[in-house]
Amino acid sequence: MSKAKKDKLSKAFTIETADKEKAHFSLSKHLLNFGILYLLLLLCLITSLLTDKFLTTTNIINIIRQGSTVIILSLGMGIVIITGGIDLSVGALSALSAIIVSGALANWKFSIPLAIGCSLLVGLLFGLFNGIIVARFRISPMIVTLASLNAARGIALLYNDGAQIVGLPDAFTQIGRGYIAFIPVPVIIMLVLVAIVYFVMTYTVFGKYLYAIGGNEEVARLAGISVKKIKAAAYSICGIGAALVGVIYAARLNMGDPTMGSGLELDAISSAVLGGINLYGGQGKILGAVIGALLISVLSNSLNLIGISSFWQLVVKAAVLVGAALIYTRKNV
Amino acid sequence: MVAGKKVETADGNIVEMYSIHKRFGGVVALNGVSFKLAKSEVHGLIGENGAGKTTLMKILSGATEQDSGNISINGKIVKNPNPYYLRTLGVQIVHQELSLLPHMTVAENMFLGKELRTKSGLIDKERMYIESKHVLDEIEVSISPNTMVEILSTAQKQLVEIAKSMIGDLKVLILDEPTSSLTDKEIFHLKKILDMFKIKGVSVVLISHKLNEVKDMCDKVTVMRDGKVVHTCCIDAIDIQDMVNYMVGRNVNDTYVPPVLDECSKKIVFELKGINSYVFGEVELKDININVRAGEIVGMFGLIGSGRTEIIKTIYGLRRKQSGTVIIDGVKVKKLLPSKIIEQGVSWVPEDRRKDGLCLEMSIKNNIGLAVFGEISKCGFVNMAKHKGIVNDYMNRLAIKAPNSKMNVGSLSGGNQQKVVLAKWLAVRPKVLILDEPTRGIDVGSKAEIHSLIRKLRDEGMAILVISSELPELFVLSDRVIVMKDGVITGRVMRDGTGMLTEENIMRIATIGVNKV
Known part of the structure; x- marks a missing residue:
């Protein structure tokens, strides 16, 4: 392309985008895109008016620390949902991972990095298994990951006959309990992962292909995208995320508990849906899922501080989820 | 492509297909078809549904493989065809069912599977923007590459599909029914694009059921029937009636027939009075008054975005209505709900089957x-x-x-x-039948059959409202035509007496919006 032409085009580029932004800004659309963020801020505002215990450094850090595990899960879950799939196995997988890392440390006397490596590898293998079965044999991800859920939970219970594994080294528990400066380690891990996933989803071809597959698998296939590999990769990432969450839990609780993490997958799915990721795939932003997860954790913290019983908290969470789903349905109309 | 490898055939054909056979199970889809496509030629491929046009083009684009027979592109025999390989040879297909991803931008769709990358391997958004803008400019499409595909109209999507095929080395473009959802203005645009391709040396295969457009746009035409080529000739050597006869293998008669029921036996069974409907972001319907009598066919014409389908949606309660009434067989419908409307005897055959x-x-x-x-x-x-x-x-x-x-x-x-x-x-034995694009993407034979069926239903006393963007269809069916523009009825054209039912008249009212009293 000649230079003059390039100049002309880049000029056209700037003019056009400026026009476009101006023409396409609409309040209702803006609210639908950022509504979840505003809802989060509104919730913070109301709670801080109702109780002065909310807006303290300790409490805020506490919220983010508690939320960081669900946020990590929601990253992987978000990726899988964007491809049009779902992963029900993450909760059980994190329990299995907690057991493996605890067993490796307490029983087999592995070094800490090796123990963590083992549990992440198991997460990866489970994810890979899910992905390959879903992509290669075209079985519903709901079924495949339901099977994985049972398998992972079963193995976790079998390992120590359903009992917890205790006696983990202090250096290891720092992963769940420690601080760097004043920031808890799990929060740092979470922030790094959010940054990486955001980058991958926005700037890499892999990220685009995830959306393309969720949008229309056939179109993606005809465009020469290897749908099977990308799908397998998506489930693998989700599996590694779940395993990492298991490691963090084991470190925080100073034990491996085979019954932990039941229902975590539902929190992760809720976060993704709250954040505007379309359950049919192809649409939604990964940061939305992060904010969705944060909203869930702020919500339970607020309700706790105000003194609403945990039974009512479930009902409130349900109402928020349905409300968000209703709003996003309107968005798609 | 390396220039040294190119072998131009003596007669300048870019594609040659020899005695292609293809079976699907027990059904013979193609029975010894040979097809040649010259450089810079627009070649019409016509035939009834099931004649094998689409199968032939699927084989040419690598989506399916022939059982026997050879394909050569640029003089080179194609071995182990697959869509990806044929694309690298410059063969692109724009499918009838549009295959764009709605939640991605135009540029992302155009570069899907062949994204441009920066040196560090990341997506080069800016270069993709500039290059897709360049291609869109080339075919005079004023869509910003950053537009989300979901907000585009069908016609715009079609143009984006064509632009998508131009990314890379385009030599042969296959268009499968490109005009079935386009208006006349957009078809004119398409024709201009094809002319441009001709100059650039791109060959085009145009599969179409609209024979006047084939006549208008193509240089050559090939007619297929029952998995065989029955006729190939220059476009000047054949007229539309002959094309039809070759396609069907018999004479087809699809002309207007006046209704048998006389004027006094026709009572109004379907009436819309002063419908106003406003929904944010959609066409606003203003003061819509329509009545349809038993035993007549009323045609409704309007370009895309004129509000024709929105009227039906409003009647069915799928869109909010601010004022106005719907009267069916003399009874005012109190609540507009699909179930109530169906109960009252209205059937709606939607556009997208x-x-x-x-x-x-x-x-x-x-x-x-x-x-x-x-x-x-x-x-x-x-x-x-x-x-x-x-x-x-x-x-x-x-x-x-x-x-x-x-x-x-x-x-x-x-x-x-x-x-x-x-x-x-x-x-459900309706009193009122609403047909939205009743023959979109259907071959002439079946079309004529469906048309005569519609006429028969009319003569049995049904009130029929036909919405169509194909003027020829409205001409052979309608007893009168309602024309819409921008949510307003801009004209009512009668067939008898005034003699105003002409193509020019309708287009004028639909585009300029002259309100004829």
Whole structure:
């Protein structure tokens, strides 16, 4: 392309985008895109008016620390949902991972990095298994990951006959309990992962292909995208995320508990849906899922501080989820 | 492509296909077809549904493989064809069902699978923007590459598909029914694009059912019937009637027939009075007044975005209505709900049969029965005998061609699918039949059949409203035509007496919006 032409085009580029932004800004659309963020801020505002215990450094850090595990899960879950799939196995997988890392440390006397490596590898293998079965044999991800859920939970219970594994080294528990400066380690891990996933989803071809597959698998296939590999990769990432969450839990609780993490997958799915990721795939932003997860954790913290019983908290969470789903349905109309 | 490898054939053909055979199970789809495409040629490929046009082009684009026969592109025999490989040879296909991803931008769609990357391997958004903008400019499409595909109209999507095919080395472009959803203005635009391709040396295969457009746009035409090429010639050597006769293998007669019922026996059964409907972001309907009498066909014409489909949506309560009434057979409909409207005797055959009209995975039988199951069941149990009776009755009356009624609707041809949708809505024995694009993407033979069926229903005393963007269809069907523009009825054109029913007249009213009193 000649230079003059390039100049002309880049000029056209700037003019056009400026026009476009101006023409396409609409309040209702803006609210639908950022509504979840505003809802989060509104919730913070109301709670801080109702109780002065909310807006303290300790409490805020506490919220983010508690939320960081669900946020990590929601990253992987978000990726899988964007491809049009779902992963029900993450909760059980994190329990299995907690057991493996605890067993490796307490029983087999592995070094800490090796123990963590083992549990992440198991997460990866489970994810890979899910992905390959879903992509290669075209079985519903709901079924495949339901099977994985049972398998992972079963193995976790079998390992120590359903009992917890205790006696983990202090250096290891720092992963769940420690601080760097004043920031808890799990929060740092979470922030790094959010940054990486955001980058991958926005700037890499892999990220685009995830959306393309969720949008229309056939179109993606005809465009020469290897749908099977990308799908397998998506489930693998989700599996590694779940395993990492298991490691963090084991470190925080100073034990491996085979019954932990039941229902975590539902929190992760809720976060993704709250954040505007379309359950049919192809649409939604990964940061939305992060904010969705944060909203869930702020919500339970607020309700706790105000003194609403945990039974009512479930009902409130349900109402928020349905409300968000209703709003996003309107968005798609 | 390396220049040294190119071998121009003596007669300058870019594509040569020799005695292609293809079977699907027991069905012979292609029986020894040979097809040649010269450089810079626009070649029309016509034939009824099931004639094998699409199969032939699928083979050329690598989506399916032939059982026997050879393809050579640029003088080189193609071995182990697959879509990806043929694309690298410069063969691109724009499918009938548009294949863009709605939640991605135009530029992202255009570069799907061949993204431009920066040196560090990341997506180079800016370069993709500039290059796609360049291509869009080249075909004079004023869509910003950053636009999300979901907000584009069907016509714009079509143009983006063509632009998408131009990314890379385009030598042969296959367009499968590109004009079925375009208006005349957009078709003119398409013609300009094809002219530009001709200058650039790109060859085009145009599959179409609209013969006047084939006549208008193509240099050569090939007619297929029953898996064979029955005729190939220069476009000047053939007229439209001959094309039809070659396609069908018999003479087809599809002309306007005046209604048999006389004026006084026609009472108004369908009436809209002063409908106003405003929904944010959609066409606003202003003061819509329409009446349809028993035993007449009223045509409704308007370009995309004129509000024709929105009227129907409003009647069905799928869109909010601020004021106005719907009167069916003299009774005012109190609450606009699909179930109430159907109960009152209105049937609507929607525009997009695959999306709104049929459950493709279900059998013919169950699709036809879908709207009458309530009527023919007791305590939730369907009366099998009645169901079977209805299904057989309509399959015979509409001449639905299928081995049996248990077949999946998805495996039928377009014409037969449309007949199944019609059968479903006729089974409720409506007083008013609303047909939205009743023959979109259907071959001439089936089209004429469906048209004569519509006329027959009219003469049995049904009130029929036909919405169509194909003027020839409105001419052969309608007793009068309503023209819409921007949500307003801008004209009513009568057939008899005034003699105003001409193509120019309707287009003028639809585009300029002269309000004829």
